[in-house]
Amino acid sequence: MPSFIEKNHFLLRRLHSLTGIVPIGVFLIAHLLTNSSIIWGGAALREGMHDAPFADKGIAYFQEEVAWINTQVPHLLLIEITLWASLAFHAILGIYYAKTGSANTDRYPYQGNWRYRVQRLSGYLGFLFIFYHVATLRWGWTFLVPGGTEWSFRYSASTLAAALHGSTAGLTTVGVVVSLFYFVGVSLLVFHFANGLWTAAITWGLTISRAAQRRWGYVCTAVGAALMLMAWMGLFGALAVKHDDAKRIETQVHQATGADSHVAPAGSVADGH
Amino acid sequence: MSATASHTTHARPQAKPGRTVRFRIKRCDGPGKPVRWETFAVKPEAGANIISCLQQIAASPVTVDGQKTTPVAWDSGCLEEVCGACTMVINGKVRQSCSCLIDEYAPNEGDEITLEPMSKFPVVRDLWVDRARLFDALKRVKAWVPIDGTYSLGAGPRESAEQSESRYVMSTCMSCGCCLEACPQYQVEESPEKWPTSFIGAHAMNQARLFNEHATGAVLKGARLDTLMGEGGVNDCGNAQNCVQVCPKHIPLTESIATIGRSVTIHAIAKWFRG
Ligand code: SF4
Ligand code: SF4
Ligand code: FES
Numbered sequence: 001m002p003s004f005i006e007k008n009h010f011l012l013r014r015l016h017s018l019t020g021i022v023p024i025g026v027f028l029i030a031h032l033l034t035n036s037s038i039i040w041g042g043a044a045l046r047e048g049m050h051d052a053p054f055a056d057k058g059i060a061y062f063q064e065e066v067a068w069i070n071t072q073v074p075h076l077l078l079i080e081i082t083l084w085a086s087l088a089f090h091a092i093l094g095i096y097y098a099k100t101g102s103a104n105t106d107r108y109p110y111q112g113n114w115r116y117r118v119q120r121l122s123g124y125l126g127f128l129f130i131f132y133h134v135a136t137l138r139w140g141w142t143f144l145v146p147g148g149t150e151w152s153f154r155y156s157a158s159t160l161a162a163a164l165h166g167s168t169a170g171l172t173t174v175g176v177v178v179s180l181f182y183f184v185g186v187s188l189l190v191f192h193f194a195n196g197l198w199t200a201a202i203t204w205g206l207t208i209s210r211a212a213q214r215r216w217g218y219v220c221t222a223v224g225a226a227l228m229l230m231a232w233m234g235l236f237g238a239l240a241v242k243h244d245d246a247k248r249i250e251t252q253v254h255q256a257t258g259a260d261s262h263v264a265p266a267g268s269v270a271d272g273h
Numbered sequence: 274m275s276a277t278a279s280h281t282t283h284a285r286p287q288a289k290p291g292r293t294v295r296f297r298i299k300r301c302d303g304p305g306k307p308v309r310w311e312t313f314a315v316k317p318e319a320g321a322n323i324i325s326c327l328q329q330i331a332a333s334p335v336t337v338d339g340q341k342t343t344p345v346a347w348d349s350g351c352l353e354e355v356c357g358a359c360t361m362v363i364n365g366k367v368r369q370s371c372s373c374l375i376d377e378y379a380p381n382e383g384d385e386i387t388l389e390p391m392s393k394f395p396v397v398r399d400l401w402v403d404r405a406r407l408f409d410a411l412k413r414v415k416a417w418v419p420i421d422g423t424y425s426l427g428a429g430p431r432e433s434a435e436q437s438e439s440r441y442v443m444s445t446c447m448s449c450g451c452c453l454e455a456c457p458q459y460q461v462e463e464s465p466e467k468w469p470t471s472f473i474g475a476h477a478m479n480q481a482r483l484f485n486e487h488a489t490g491a492v493l494k495g496a497r498l499d500t501l502m503g504e505g506g507v508n509d510c511g512n513a514q515n516c517v518q519v520c521p522k523h524i525p526l527t528e529s530i531a532t533i534g535r536s537v538t539i540h541a542i543a544k545w546f547r548g
Contacts (some may be wrong), residue, residue, distance in 0.1 A: 009502055116514075205531055
């Protein structure tokens with residue numbers, strides 16, 4: 001193993017940097033955009049539910065989006081496997097590389113040094129979080145979900161809310177712990193991506209002068225702030241969802257799109273997107 | 274550590290004449306020997322620096338507890354912050370001891386100054402460390418202009434004013450090791466056989482850039498980039514950017530690192546296609 005890493009040092013280092021942006025970072029953007037639509041989706045819903053409350057329309061839009069991703073995106077399993085493999089590669093090498101450093105923020109408490117430190121910490125914690133998140137909501141490891149709710153793309157908001165709340169009846173104490181873990185996890189991961197985007201530009205030699213690094217820093221801060229907002233919208237939007245109400249709305253969506261089957265009719269997809 | 278924050282203020286504080294400054298020093302009699310702490314009371318002369326205080330201690334090596342001990346060993350050369358030999362960790366921060374002036378740094382009665390050797394190099398004795406790996410890194414990146422040969426090469430190439438200005442500051446590096454001491458990616462490594470795969474450090478990447486950008490020095494650019502592409506090279510930098518914060522010569526080290534990053538990217542792609 002070490003000799004393989006030594007021989008392919010450059011390639012592995014740069015693949016480590018690249019995978020953080022493509023596919024992982026690109027997926028993160030798409031994922032948080034979809035998740036946050038549970039809040040803003042009411043403004044984007046194109047048909048039906050004209051007199052429904054804004055929050056209900058958000059749930060309906062989110063459901064349509066999630067159902068579309070899970071039924072209409074081609075080669076979904078291939079995309080997912082690529083993502084899981086990239087995440088595993090990025091995480092394993094990341095831990096291997098992080099072990100070569102020794103934090104010294106106590107003596108040199110510079111902002112850049114803190115970011116260096118938090119980048120590594122957020123990598124460790126973020127990976128644990130992603131593992132829990134994917135295992136429970138994607139791979140159906142319901143024994144790790146308090147309340148045992150299995151997430152379903154056909155009832156995306158209601159089952160998500162129940163998994164976060166720890167029950168279908170409302171927020172439980174374990175649910176608070178899970179939700180806090182989600183809050184810390186997504187926040188750290190958004191930081192990890194924004195800061196990684198900033199350092200990747202130095203690694204590849206795109207930003208050279210201090211001024212260029214500062215300018216790119218503003219861009220990465222803006223990207224990070226926007227993603228953070230989306231992450232929190234998605235999380236707090238899901239926490240605000242009441243399981244039974246959401247289930248009713250999701251059933252309505254299925255009826256409206258004529259989709260009690262897994263596949264929405266092509267017409268509704270063309271209209272909706 | 275007591276009140277020594279005064280060195281950060283801009284208005285120079287008036288040093289109290291006849292005051293006593295305490296020096297808490299991390300001591301070690303030699304490689305592999307145990308570490309101990311000793312405190313000395315010194316009455317600094319006007320205009321004293323850390324080195325002159327160490328000279329006072331050497332003249333009468335008695336600790337504050339009245340224990341007679343050996344003189345504290347240190348390294349120094351120029352005494353004007355151009356050779357880098359006297360670098361040590363002063364109150365937790367790496368810097369040159371010759372340019373650390375006591376009147377400013379510890380102006381009050383009872384001020385305490387903690388001295389430690391740099392932690393990223395093997396200790397020879399007390400505050401004196403062996404920076405051999407730092408110089409070895411300069412050899413690894415061939416930090417020179419090749420002019421040896423059997424015939425005269427004639428006059429050197431002309432350099433534009435802009436270029437010479439940008440290269441000048443890079444050339445002021447005094448191999449002091451501050452950038453390595455503060456770097457979270459640079460760890461102490463005593464065995465020379467591990468040096469070729471251990472992180473090379475910001476100073477060497479800056480020197481590689483200095484000579485890559487020299488018209489004659491550029492002849493060795495490919496060899497330098499081969500070294501910096503491999504294990505221990507530019508990719509092992511974690512972008513904490515402590516190096517640029519602590520460099521006493523204000524060398525734009527992070528720009529040099531990014532420049533090497535760009536050169537290595539291009540070099541690797543070219544090599545992959547060229548074979
Ligand atoms: S930027 Fe790189 S070389 Fe400089 S302190 Fe950070 S890790 Fe070390
Ligand atoms: S780059 Fe600066 S800190 Fe590093 S060795 Fe040279 S002068 Fe010292
Ligand atoms: S003695 Fe030369 S830098 Fe201090």
